[in-house]
Amino acid sequence: MTGKKVEKSDEQWRTQLSTEQYRVCREKATEAPFSGSLYMCNDDGTYCCVCCGHQLFSSEAKFTSGSGWPSFWQPIADDSVRYQSDRGYGMTRIEVLCDQCDSHLGHVFNDGPEPSGKRYCINSVSLTFSRADQNR
Secondary structure, eight states: OOOOOOOOOHHHHHHHSOHHHHHHHTTOOOOOTTOOTTTTOOOSEEEEETTTOOEEEEGGGEEOOSSSSOEESSOSSTTSEEEEEEOGGGOOEEEEEETTTOOEEEEEESOOOTTTOOEEEEOGGGEEEEEGGGOO
């Protein structure tokens, strides 16, 4: 699934993304809880990176966590995301980034459902959604 790394200047990202998308994806901000358009999405399909279109999560791994953000128990493939330590805001967390363009997606926690026990807490604004019936 890994392809060529997507690299753009800040100016190119600002032109491509909305102000909120840029703030979250490139500056590592967080959208307000319960505000994202994909939080309550229950359709079958694929969640992709808003910056580069890379496939990140399947609706089959989405669950309702009550956290206020779309939550998944696993990425669509092992190489679809990458991780790095985030020590901001006086906490130590694991940041989740798009493996193709390094877009900030959210964080992963160890309080999710089985089989993984993980909760990928992802900003809606960092995602696009492609319905399964549109992929046919």
